[in-house]
Amino acid sequence: MPELPEVETTRRGIAPHLEGRTVTQLIVRERRLRWPIPEDLAIQIEGQTFTQIRRRAKYLLMDIGGGSLISHLGMSGNLRLVSVGTPALKHEHVDIELDSGMALRYTDPRRFGSMLWIKTGEVHPLLSRLGPEPLSDLFDGERLYQCARGKTSAVKPFIMDNAVVVGVGNIYASEALFAAGIDPRREAGRISRTRYQRLATEIQRILAHAIERGGTTLRDFTGGDGQPGYFQQELFVYGRGGELCKLCGGTLSECRLGQRSSVFCRRCQS
DNA sequence: CGCGACTCCTGCCGGC
DNA sequence: TGCCGGCAGGAGTCGC
Numbered sequence: 001m002p003e004l005p006e007v008e009t010t011r012r013g014i015a016p017h018l019e020g021r022t023v024t025q026l027i028v029r030e031r032r033l034r035w036p037i038p039e040d041l042a043i044q045i046e047g048q049t050f051t052q053i054r055r056r057a058k059y060l061l062m063d064i065g066g067g068s069l070i071s072h073l074g075m076s077g078n079l080r081l082v083s084v085g086t087p088a089l090k091h092e093h094v095d096i097e098l099d100s101g102m103a104l105r106y107t108d109p110r111r112f113g114s115m116l117w118i119k120t121g122e123v124h125p126l127l128s129r130l131g132p133e134p135l136s137d138l139f140d141g142e143r144l145y146q147c148a149r150g151k152t153s154a155v156k157p158f159i160m161d162n163a164v165v166v167g168v169g170n171i172y173a174s175e176a177l178f179a180a181g182i183d184p185r186r187e188a189g190r191i192s193r194t195r196y197q198r199l200a201t202e203i204q205r206i207l208a209h210a211i212e213r214g215g216t217t218l219r220d221f222t223g224g225d226g227q228p229g230y231f232q233q234e235l236f237v238y239g240r241g242g243e244l245c246k247l248c249g250g251t252l253s254e255c256r257l258g259q260r261s262s263v264f265c266r267r268c269q270s
Numbered sequence: 271c272g273c274g275a276c277t278c279c280t281g282c283c284g285g286c
Numbered sequence: 287t288g289c290c291g292g293c294a295g296g297a298g299t300c301g302c
Contacts (some may be wrong), residue, residue, distance in 0.1 A: 003295060034278070034298085058296080075295055076280075091280080110279045112296060126298085153273065162297075169295060238295095259275070261293080 002073040004134070004167030005210035007058045010079050014104060015053035017081050018062065021098040022049045030093040034074060034114040037094070041117050045069060045096070057130050057166035067119040070126075074112030080105055131165045134203055139165050141197030148188040148196070155191060156184035157258035159203070168203060170260050172210070174238045176203040183269045184262045185255065237263040 002010070026042040038044075048065030055061065060079070062069040071079065082105045084097050094106035094115060106115060118124045131147075132138035147164045148155075158164060160173050168176070177184045179202040182195060191199075213234075236246050241254030245265040254263050 006295080032279095034296090072296080074279095074297085108279095109281065110294090110296095112278065151272085157274090160296095171295065258273095260296095 002058060002075075002077060003169040003171055003210075003215075004058055004207060005172075005213075006215035007060060007073060007167075008055055008211050009215040010073070011053055011055045011060055014079060014081060017100070017102055018050040018053055018098070018104065020049065020051075021100050021102075022047065023064065023096055024099050025095075025097040027095040027097065027103075028093070029088060030111070033093070033108065033111050034072070035116065037115045038117045041069075041115070044117055056127055057133070057162060058169075059127060063120075067117060067122075070114070070116040070118055070124055071106070072114045072126075074108060074110060074114070076110040077106065077108035077113035080107075129163055131161075131163050134165050134167050134207055139200065139204070141193065141200040144196040144200055145191075145193045148191065151188040153188055154184060154257045155182060155186045155188045155199075156262055157260070158188035159199070160258070160260075165203070167207065170262075171235070171238045172203065172206055174263055175236060176206050178237045178264060178269060179206060181269055183266075184257055184264050237265065239263070 023045045026046055028037055028041070031037045044067060045064050051063045053060065053062050058072060060071045060073075062071070071077075073079065081102045082095075084095075084101050084103050086103070086105075088095065088105070091109040092105055092107045093111075096104040096106075098104070106113070116124065116126075132143065144159070144164065148158060151158055156173050156177060159168050159176070160170070174184065176199060180195065180199040182191065182199060237252055240252050241261070241263045243252055244250070245252055245268060248265065248267045250265055250267045252263050253266050254261060256262065
């Protein structure tokens with residue numbers, strides 16, 4: 001579910017409910033996520049007050065007490081606010097109860113997500129090798145072009161590499177390549193600076209638009225405030241293999257790149 | 271050392 | 287109707 005726009009939408013939804021609020025109790029029903037939830041997490045956050053809720057790549061960084069709670073939503077994770085006492089269903093693994101009577105509830109059927117802890121001033125190893133934020137000034141076509149020198153992999157897995165730029169997952173990589181008219185199978189190192197400039201622009205435009213619209217709804221995504229995101233109807237290629245291209249009317253092709261399904265239009269993308 | 275494959279886990283969908 | 291294989295929004299890790 002969560003790509004960068006969904007994570008940013010979640011951040012915006014939950015931040016106003018967390019900032020300035022004190023944690024009364026941490027309830028962990030299932031500790032086994034991608035990595036186990038640290039045993040001492042309750043000691044770190046109970047009785048402490050959230051200050052700032054930040055995002056880096058697809059990680060949410062929630063500053064509280066002497067450090068930050070770091071959460072990643074994986075493929076199926078979701079963070080939302082519920083009233084304290086709301087019965088927990090299957091896969092609703094964690095509640096962070098607040099003095100407001102609300103609780104931040106973490107749900108994740110596949111358990112590919114994570115909930116970790118880091119002390120103030122430390123940089124978590126998971127965050128230490130991340131490339132620039134796609135919507136920052138540090139990211140542009142020149143960055144893509146320079147990173148691509150000597151790369152033999154296909155351009156789609158290349159732009160999904162977090163060391164190159166963060167936050168471009170399978171949906172937005174597919175959509176940005178279509179918008180830029182680039183065949184996702186093309187070798188990354190053999191694409192011109194001009195085309196990378198176009199690609200960078202499209203990545204930024206599409207991500208910014210998706211954030212503005214509250215994230216993509218694929219199945220049941222809702223922001224932290226329970227508002228649904230926008231619909232699949234805005235997608236040109238993702239999930240549309242075999243269907244007709246919205247631009248030229250041709251049949252959309254599908255292939256696998258880096259173990260991820262990739263849909264594209266042979267006529268519109270080269 | 272770059273790159274592709276494998277892995278974690280549950281749910282769902284299509285085909286037989 | 288039911289069972290089974292394959293696939294799903296991520297990304298760390300391993301082995302060639």
